[in-house]
Amino acid sequence: MRLLRFWIALALLVLPSIARAGWLYGNRYTRLAPPALPEYAGMTASLPLLATPQALKPAEVASKVVVVDVAHKNLFGVSELEALTRALTDLGARLQTVQNAQSLGPALKHADAYVVVAPMTAFTPDEMWQAQHFVNQGGRVLVLTDPTRVPVTGDGLSGPNSLLAPFDLAFSDDYLYNLVENEGNYRNVWLKKFADSPLTAGLSTVAFYAAHSVNTSTGTPLILADERTLSSRTDAGGNLAAAALSADERVLAVGDLTFITAPYYQVADNSRLIAHIAEFLVGGERSHDLADAPFIFTRPVTILPTQNITLTADLVKSLGQLQLALGTANITCTLSSQPAQDSDLIVLGSYAPSRDLLPYLSPLLADFNISLESRTVERKSASISVPGVGNVAKEGTGLILFSRTEERSTLILLANDPDWLSDLVSVLASGLQPECAVQKQAAICNLVKPDSNRGSEVKLPPDQSQPGTSLP
Amino acid sequence: MADEKRPPRRRRVGAIFWWLVLPLVVGLLLSTLVPRPIVGLIYLDGPIGSLTARSLIAQITYAREHQEIRAVVLVVNSPGGTAVDTESLYMELARLRQAKPVITLVEGMSASGAYYLTSGTDYVIAKPTSEVGSIGVLSSLPPQPTVSEDLVTTGPYKAWGAPPDAVMRQLETIKQGFFQAVKQGRGAALRVESEVLLRGEIWLGTDALRMGLVDELGSQTRAVEKAAQLGRIPQYRVADVRELAGLPFVTEALFFIASPDGKTTPYPREAGLYLLYVPPSERGLP
Numbered sequence: 214m215r216l217l218r219f220w221i222a223l224a225l226l227v228l229p230s231i232a233r234a235g236w237l238y239g240n241r242y243t244r245l246a247p248p249a250l251p252e253y254a255g256m257t258a259s260l261p262l263l264a265t266p267q268a269l270k271p272a273e274v275a276s277k278v279v280v281v282d283v284a285h286k287n288l289f290g291v292s293e294l295e296a297l298t299r300a301l302t303d304l305g306a307r308l309q310t311v312q313n314a315q316s317l318g319p320a321l322k323h324a325d326a327y328v329v330v331a332p333m334t335a336f337t338p339d340e341m342w343q344a345q346h347f348v349n350q351g352g353r354v355l356v357l358t359d360p361t362r363v364p365v366t367g368d369g370l371s372g373p374n375s376l377l378a379p380f381d382l383a384f385s386d387d388y389l390y391n392l393v394e395n396e397g398n399y400r401n402v403w404l405k406k407f408a409d410s411p412l413t414a415g416l417s418t419v420a421f422y423a424a425h426s427v428n429t430s431t432g433t434p435l436i437l438a439d440e441r442t443l444s445s446r447t448d449a450g451g452n453l454a455a456a457a458l459s460a461d462e463r464v465l466a467v468g469d470l471t472f473i474t475a476p477y478y479q480v481a482d483n484s485r486l487i488a489h490i491a492e493f494l495v496g497g498e499r500s501h502d503l504a505d506a507p508f509i510f511t512r513p514v515t516i517l518p519t520q521n522i523t524l525t526a527d528l529v530k531s532l533g534q535l536q537l538a539l540g541t542a543n544i545t546c547t548l549s550s551q552p553a554q555d556s557d558l559i560v561l562g563s564y565a566p567s568r569d570l571l572p573y574l575s576p577l578l579a580d581f582n583i584s585l586e587s588r589t590v591e592r593k594s595a596s597i598s599v600p601g602v603g604n605v606a607k608e609g610t611g612l613i614l615f616s617r618t619e620e621r622s623t624l625i626l627l628a629n630d631p632d633w634l635s636d637l638v639s640v641l642a643s644g645l646q647p648e649c650a651v652q653k654q655a656a657i658c659n660l661v662k663p664d665s666n667r668g669s670e671v672k673l674p675p676d677q678s679q680p681g682t683s684l685p
Numbered sequence: 686m687a688d689e690k691r692p693p694r695r696r697r698v699g700a701i702f703w704w705l706v707l708p709l710v711v712g713l714l715l716s717t718l719v720p721r722p723i724v725g726l727i728y729l730d731g732p733i734g735s736l737t738a739r740s741l742i743a744q745i746t747y748a749r750e751h752q753e754i755r756a757v758v759l760v761v762n763s764p765g766g767t768a769v770d771t772e773s774l775y776m777e778l779a780r781l782r783q784a785k786p787v788i789t790l791v792e793g794m795s796a797s798g799a800y801y802l803t804s805g806t807d808y809v810i811a812k813p814t815s816e817v818g819s820i821g822v823l824s825s826l827p828p829q830p831t832v833s834e835d836l837v838t839t840g841p842y843k844a845w846g847a848p849p850d851a852v853m854r855q856l857e858t859i860k861q862g863f864f865q866a867v868k869q870g871r872g873a874a875l876r877v878e879s880e881v882l883l884r885g886e887i888w889l890g891t892d893a894l895r896m897g898l899v900d901e902l903g904s905q906t907r908a909v910e911k912a913a914q915l916g917r918i919p920q921y922r923v924a925d926v927r928e929l930a931g932l933p934f935v936t937e938a939l940f941f942i943a944s945p946d947g948k949t950t951p952y953p954r955e956a957g958l959y960l961l962y963v964p965p966s967e968r969g970l971p
């Protein structure tokens with residue numbers, strides 16, 4: 214009996230603790246399945262398909278000049294364009310860089326194509342005019358930008374967009390991305406929609422590595438993103454173009470630079486696109502007018518002094534300058550008393566034309582609808598009469614006349630004497646402007662230098678009725 | 686003899702007292718000594734680096750090995766950190782979850798790597814203005830390899846680690862792991878398309894609730910209650926696991942370069958892979 218009591222007492226002593234422990238700890242937490250972890254071992258990085266670079270048909274004539282702009286604080290190295298420059302040289306093009314804004318105009322005068330990559334400074338109105346003139350003359354322009362090439366401060370697109378504005382092309386301040394289907398990263402987009410153009414012939418897929426979208430209302434959106442490729446600016450997609458061509462098909466704007474650089478030019482059809490871009494750049498038919506002087510020739514040039522021109526030391530020096538200038542465009546020029554075959558011509562003469570100048574002047578006079586009879590030489594006259602312009606003082610001025618026939622291009626330089634002619638040749642060598650008022654086939658140049666006394670006495674004749682030398 | 690002299694009624698009452706009441710009262714008193722289960726709090730405060738990871742792994746291990754800790758609340762206020770330390774913590778948390786429920790309370794922020802951990806817990810409670818998300822990976826690219834006269838290596842990437850392009854692709858692999866962790870962790874609760882999720886955006890707690898990135902908006906008390914509920918413990922006490930484990934308090938240094946104006950740049954101080962969010966207000970251009 215006592216033993217029973219003992220066990221009951223012990224149970225009563227212990228049971229509350231057991232019960233409480235059971236209550237507190239009895240409901241054991243059980244997980245039905247272990248927490249799922251990602252399959253790390255099966256994860257791999259996607260690698261792009263590499264394509265063989267496009268083989269280009271070698272050029273028959275190595276004569277095209279492609280000017281690459283490095284004058285606008287461009288955020289790139291020329292070596293990054295290796296794939297494009299290789300394609301261009303395969304096509305026989307010669308590359309030149311423009312190091313400063315002052316040399317852009319002269320460079321464009323003899324260029325066939327102009328390449329601008331990620332410029333960080335805006336183009337001046339003068340540069341924009343030069344680019345427009347270049348395009349109007351048949352030159353090709355390629356503008357590349359890249360959202361990863363941005364300045365520390367300021368707007369990275371004012372540069373390219375200022376150049377593109379006259380051609381109704383503009384880069385958006387965005388980048389394209391695709392979170393679903395991409396080339397290794399959301400900002401590396403596959404592009405599979407192409408407008409019908411020689412630039413996109415045979416392309417099935419290209420990869421761009423962070424690209425601005427390009428807007429145009431009159432031009433052709435050339436390379437288009439699919440619906441799932443979005444613009445970072447709106448997080449919306451649909452008809453976003455990564456490259457576009459101007460309405461005249463002479464200006465190409467591409468929103469990415471990286472696709473040209475190694476190793477990405479090998480991905481998908483990128484090398485084929487680069488080859489097409491190279492063909493586009495050398496495919497224009499560039500024409501030249503007097504505003505492009507002295508780069509209006511495409512062949513070797515013969516310099517022909519007429520009988521009443523004495524080759525003074527100054528004139529020879531100026532001719533050397535002209536020779537040097539034409540040399541930058543790979544045009545040789547030789548001094549000769551007779552025009553050479555298969556060459557263009559620069560004729561040096563005076564306002565009082567010698568007999569041997571007349572054969573060169575005659576076609577121009579016909580162009581200007583002036584009879585030879587009106588070509589009266591009045592040696593004592595202080596002015597000459599230029600049709601459509603009026604009277605021009607002989608002293609301190611020079612006249613340049615330009616004609617192009619199937620046979621040759623001819624440039625006639627006229628001044629009052631060899632000294633003024635020497636200055637006129639110098640002006641021609643330095644590109645006419647701003648010293649000259651240039652028209653389509655004629656330019657009238659001021660030859661009076663501000664720091665020179667020579668010519669300061671020159672005055673235009675007050676009396677218009679005074680007869681003068683009449684020239685086109 | 687004395688008992689025999691007592692009246693039988695008194696003897697019976699005495700026996701009941703000594704053999705029943707007294708043991709029961711003592712037993713009841715003794716039962717209060719049975720310790721209440723613990724809802725352990727583990728704080729993730731600040732960036733995730735090697736120091737915080739080491740401290741948190743020690744706390745997680747302690748919680749896993751001590752039976753009195755029946756549930757854990759991970760209190761998060763972190764922008765994330767290095768990828769490898771985040772993954773270490775994620776895997777340790779997964780082991781802990783096999784034994785005990787773990788729920789997350791998002792205080793100020795659970796971004797990037799911190800959300801990687803958050804998504805791998807059983808239940809997520811956030812504040813309405815908590816910042817949640819930033820799912821993605823961040824890294825600076827190594828430079829293109831070059832050679833020099835002074836340094837000789839046995840391979841082109843010995844000095845540089847990897848080509849820039851390879852690092853970019855590695856990021857995608859890590860992102861896949863992150864994304865899978867979120868998808869598996871949140872499961873059917875997730876009500877947002879992957880395209881939206883992978884934008885790397887950061888959302889307010891209210892938006893995160895609508896998208897299924899968190900389960901509830903609430904306080905720390907609610908988080909502790911929820912942990913106790915999941916741990917099926919009727920009574921509990923709340924304790925800081927770091928204090929229980931006797932671990933020192935550690936803080937992680939900033940990962941990012943401070944610009945001359947004192948602002949943090951989004952560029953890592955050291956090369957590496959980061960699951961990290963750098964708040965825009967602290968950003969400046971390098």
